[in-house]
Amino acid sequence: MADQCLKDEWSKDEWSKQEKAIAHRAYKAAYHRECASVLENVRGMATKCDDPTSVWEIQDYLRKKQKEICGKYDFRYYVIIPVFARLMYDGWLTKEDLAGINEDKLQRIAEIAEFYKKL
Numbered sequence: 001m002a003d004q005c006l007k008d009e010w011s012k013d014e015w016s017k018q019e020k021a022i023a024h025r026a027y028k029a030a031y032h033r034e035c036a037s038v039l040e041n042v043r044g045m046a047t048k049c050d051d052p053t054s055v056w057e058i059q060d061y062l063r064k065k066q067k068e069i070c071g072k073y074d075f076r077y078y079v080i081i082p083v084f085a086r087l088m089y090d091g092w093l094t095k096e097d098l099a100g101i102n103e104d105k106l107q108r109i110a111e112i113a114e115f116y117k118k119l
Contacts, residue, residue: 015077019101023084026097027075030087038065081105085112 015023045058072090074083087093088109098106 013077013081013105016102019105022098022100023077023080024075026084026093027073027080029097030092031069031073034069034090034092038062038069081108082112084109086116088113089116 042058042062045054045061049055049058072083072086074080084093084098085108088095095106095110098109
């Protein structure tokens with residue numbers, strides 16, 4: 001039901017061809033940054049493994065991160081504004097990544113990111 005409310009609220013947003021390209025590029029950049037961070041952590045974990053069975057800790061970490069990342073990244077336009085807000089809050093996306101997107105959309109993204117800070 002909440003998903004439908006979001007869809008109704010934000011499906012009215014018009015995304016120009018240029019905004020769509022910027023949004024897609026920003027989304028991919030955030031995703032790649034987060035995946036690179038996971039990879040860096042895995043490399044660090046692997047170098048610290050002193051027991052061969054420690055490899056399963058890496059697998060557990062990867063499963064956890066995969067579930068977290070898959071639940072966070074959603075490129076449907078009716079949810080992309082709160083997705084971008086979450087990615088900004090988490091530090092994977094910057095306002096510069098979104099340069100060129102309508103100011104009203106940027107304002108809503110910033111407001112939702114601020115809300116996340118208060119949680």
